[in-house]
Amino acid sequence: MSKNLKLKSARAAKDMSQKDVADAVGVTRQTINAIENGDYNPTINLCIAICKVLGKTLNDLFWEEESNE
Amino acid sequence: MNKKGLDEMQIQRRNNIGNQAFLMLLYLLLIDAGLYGYGFRWVSYPANIMIILTVCAGIYAIRLIKASAYVGPSTKKERPVLTILMTGLISVLVAMGIIILLKNTGFSDVGQINDISAQILFSAGFAGIAIAVITVVINRMQNKDDGE
Numbered sequence: 001m002s003k004n005l006k007l008k009s010a011r012a013a014k015d016m017s018q019k020d021v022a023d024a025v026g027v028t029r030q031t032i033n034a035i036e037n038g039d040y041n042p043t044i045n046l047c048i049a050i051c052k053v054l055g056k057t058l059n060d061l062f063w064e065e066e067s068n069e
Numbered sequence: 070m071n072k073k074g075l076d077e078m079q080i081q082r083r084n085n086i087g088n089q090a091f092l093m094l095l096y097l098l099l100i101d102a103g104l105y106g107y108g109f110r111w112v113s114y115p116a117n118i119m120i121i122l123t124v125c126a127g128i129y130a131i132r133l134i135k136a137s138a139y140v141g142p143s144t145k146k147e148r149p150v151l152t153i154l155m156t157g158l159i160s161v162l163v164a165m166g167i168i169i170l171l172k173n174t175g176f177s178d179v180g181q182i183n184d185i186s187a188q189i190l191f192s193a194g195f196a197g198i199a200i201a202v203i204t205v206v207i208n209r210m211q212n213k214d215d216g217e
Binding site for chain 1: 076077078079137141142
C-alpha cells in the first residue's frame with residue numbers, strides 16, 4: 001500500500017501533530033502513523049472521523065487517482 | 070471512538086497475535102503429547118504443561134507490547150505507564166513464584182511434582198484472579214476522571 005501523503009499534508013496544513021489527530025479521533029498515535037505510511041487500511045468510520053478533524057472530505061484524503069498508482 | 074479500550078488497528082493486531090499464540094499453544098501441546106506417546110519425557114507432568122502455557126503466554130504478552138496493542142488510546146489524565154509497570158511487576162512476581170515452586174520440587178521425580186500439582190493450580194488461579202482484580206481497579210482509577 002502506498003503512503004498517504006494527502007493525509008500528511010492536510011495534517012501539516014492544520015499544524016497538527018500525529019498525536020493531536022490521534023487524540024481528536026480517539027486512536028493511538030501509532031495508528032495515525034501506520035495510516036500515513038500505508039501500513040494500515042482504516043475503516044470507513046475512522047476515515048470519516050479523520051476527515052472531520054482535518055476539515056476535508058473522503059475524496060480529498062483517501063481517494064487514489066489511477067494515474068498516481 | 071472508544072476511549073477506554075483498544076482502537077481498531079490494535080484490536081486487529083491483538084486478534085492476529087492471539088490466533089497465532091493459540092495455534093502455537095495447540096501445536097506445542099500436541100508435540101508434547103506425541104513425545105510422551107513415544108516414551109520421551111522432557112519434563113514430568115504437570116510441569117510440562119505449565120512451562121508450555123507460560124512460554125506461550127509470555128510470547129503473547131511480549132508480541133502485544135511490541136505491536137503497541139497492549140494499552141489503548143489514552144487521554145492526558147490517564148496513566149498507561151502505571152498499568153504497564155503494575156502488570157510487569159505482577160508478572161515478574163508470578164513467574165518467580167512458579168519458578169521457585171518448580172525448582173523446589175525438581176523435574177526428575179514424577180510423584181513429587183504430582184504432590185504439589187494442586188498448589189500449582191491454586192496458585193495459578195489465584196494469580197489470575199489477583200491480576201484481573203488489579204486490572205479492574207487500575208481501569209476504574211484511570212477512567213474515573215472521564216466520568217466527571
